[in-house]
Amino acid sequence: MEMKKARHSRIINTDQVMACDLNNYNTLFGGVLMKKLDGVATISARRHSRAKECVTASIDSIDFLAPIHQSDSVCIESYVFYTGKTSMEIFCKVIAEDMMTGDRRIAATAFLTFVALDEHKKPMVVPSVIPETEEEKTLFETGAERAEVRKIRRKKSKGLAESISVKKPWDEEVETKESEGAL
Template sequence: MHNEAKKVKDSLTYLTDLILPADTNHYGTVFGGKVMAYVDKIAGIAAMRHCRKPVVTASGDSLDFHAPIKSGEAINLEAFVTWAHKTSMVVYVKVEGENLMTGERRLTSEAYLTMIAVDEAGRPSPVPAIIPETELEISLYKRAEERYFDRKKQTK
């Protein structure tokens, strides 16, 4: 049924948008909160693709801003599920800024979000396991698993 293990690439999701002046602060760069909203949205889509169920955001393990994105540039996001445990999924999101005149792309943000699958009553619902294949997928899988167990130790 829905709980057969799935490959990372099955959840791969892309989103591109144009940063307009209304999306920016007084420096002409995108609001951090706007980037956070994009990150949360694409993480939700990737998680739903993985489990084919509604999801909610449980936590943002980290969101690191490396560089700004300016008005008139594109924001490019890539997300995929890196690890799954019972009802939760860790989603990695990479954000790039793109100068549409030169084609130059640069890493601007990275984030890890934990999403929980829910049933019709809003209760946590089982999700498929993940099958990492590439070196990057295996590395992210191992790191997500370590972070999960570290968080469990901190909450005890």
């Protein structure tokens, strides 16, 4: 399998903050930013794997580091920095720029994991990554550890999911009253 440089999957997307994107504090809604991150990371995953479809396997973390205001532009940079056999870990950094002053700041960072799917919607093997910059090398060096933590977390999440009820809360109330003879 071929190897690809991290920069070949790099996506840079810049957008303005609209009034409809703001929360009651007049800063960008976290959910709006999460949607943007997922969209940009998807393109990085597709560019790296050259797959028609890539699905989000996990959003490992999003750290909101500084508020984003309506007067800011939002620049999201993403790239694949580490791969497993079929998974790709993508780093996203969010740079907010005050359009009046030109001041720039890191507003958020995020780690997302994607899986490329073949024409039968089965996971497919993806190319390994060649890191070049110091940032890429630093992230690459932590990739295996991060993947192991993700596997452990996923196993725990599956175990938890097996013990969680899928009943509707309002149905439990009716069942309790029926068993107590209240109805």
